[in-house]
Amino acid sequence: MRPTAAGDPATSEQLILDRIGGPKGFVYSTIPIVVFVTANLFLPLTATIAAAVTVAVALTVLRLLAGERYTSAAGGLIGVAVAAAVVMLTGSAKNYFLVGIWASFAGFILTLASVLARWPVTGIIWSFLHGGKYRWRTNRAVLRAHTLATLAAATVLGSRFVVQQWLYLADHTSALGMARVAMGMPLSVLVIVIVVWAFRRSRHHLVIEH
Numbered sequence: 001m002r003p004t005a006a007g008d009p010a011t012s013e014q015l016i017l018d019r020i021g022g023p024k025g026f027v028y029s030t031i032p033i034v035v036f037v038t039a040n041l042f043l044p045l046t047a048t049i050a051a052a053v054t055v056a057v058a059l060t061v062l063r064l065l066a067g068e069r070y071t072s073a074a075g076g077l078i079g080v081a082v083a084a085a086v087v088m089l090t091g092s093a094k095n096y097f098l099v100g101i102w103a104s105f106a107g108f109i110l111t112l113a114s115v116l117a118r119w120p121v122t123g124i125i126w127s128f129l130h131g132g133k134y135r136w137r138t139n140r141a142v143l144r145a146h147t148l149a150t151l152a153a154a155t156v157l158g159s160r161f162v163v164q165q166w167l168y169l170a171d172h173t174s175a176l177g178m179a180r181v182a183m184g185m186p187l188s189v190l191v192i193v194i195v196v197w198a199f200r201r202s203r204h205h206l207v208i209e210h
Contacts, residue, residue, distance in 0.1 A: 028063065030181050032056045032080045037177030040093050048093065049084045056080035094173045097180055101168060104160040111154035118143070120150035122195050126202050134206040142202045149191075149198035156187045 036052040043051065056077045063073035083096045114121045118137070123146035127136050136142045160183050167176040 027185070028059050029076050029079070030184055031059060032076070033177055033180055033184075036093075036096055037174055040173060045087065045091070045093055049087055052080055052096075053084050094168055094171060094176060096173075097164060097168060097176050100180065101161060101164045104157045104164070108154055108157040108161055111150050111157060115147055115150050115154065118147075120146040121153070122146045122149040122198055123202070126199050130207070134202075136202060136206060139205050142198075142205050145198040145201040149195045152194045153191050156183075156191050159183065160187075 032052045032055050035055045036048060039048040039051040060073050060077040064070065079099075082099055086095045086098055087093060111121050114124070120143070123136050123143065126146065127134060136146070163183065164176060164179055167179055
C-alpha cells in the first residue's frame with residue numbers, strides 16, 4: 001500500500017481493510033468452517049479437527065506467499081487452532097464455535113456500552129488512526145455517524161450471539177456452522193460499509209473543512 005497522509009481519502013479506510021485481510025480475508029475465514037462442518041458428517045472427531053487445521057495452515061501459507069501481512073494471514077490460523085484445541089479438550093464438535101459465540105457476546109457488550117457512554121468504538125478507532133488530534137465528539141454530525149456505525153456493529157454481534165447460542169444449546173452443530181458462515185461475511189461487509197461511511201463523514205467534517 002502506498003504511503004498516505006492523514007488527510008488522504010484512502011488512509012484510515014484502507015488501513016482497516018488491510019488489517020482484516022481485505023475481501024479475501026472473509027472468504028478465507030469461512031473455508032475451514034465449511035471443511036469442519038462437512039468433515040464432521042463423515043469422519044471421526046480427530047480426523048475432522050485435523051482436516052480443518054490442515055486447510056487453515058494451507059490457506060495461511062498461500063496468503064503469505066501472496067504477500068499478505070503476517071498478522072492478517074496468521075489470524076485465521078490462530079482462530080482455527082484455538083477452536084480445535086477447545087474441541088480436543090471437550091470432545092464435542094459443537095465447541096468448535098464456542099469461542100466465536102462468546103467473542104460475539106463480548107463485542108456486543110463493548111460496542112453497546114461505548115454508545116451508551118457516548119464514546120462509540122468506531123469514533124475512538126478513527127481518532128486513534130488520526131493521532132487523536134481532532135475533537136470528534138464535539139461535532140454532532142460526526143458523533144452521530146459513529147454512534148450509528150457502532151450500533152450497527154452491536155446489532156450484528158448481538159444477533160450472532162443470540163442465534164448461534166440458541167443453536168449451540170440445541171446441539172445443532174451443522175446448523176451452527178451454516179449460521180456462522182451466513183452471519184459472517186455478509187453482515188461483516190454491511191458493517192464495514194457503514195463504518196467506512198462514518199470514517200469519511202468524520203474526515204469531511206474534521207479534516208477537509210479544517
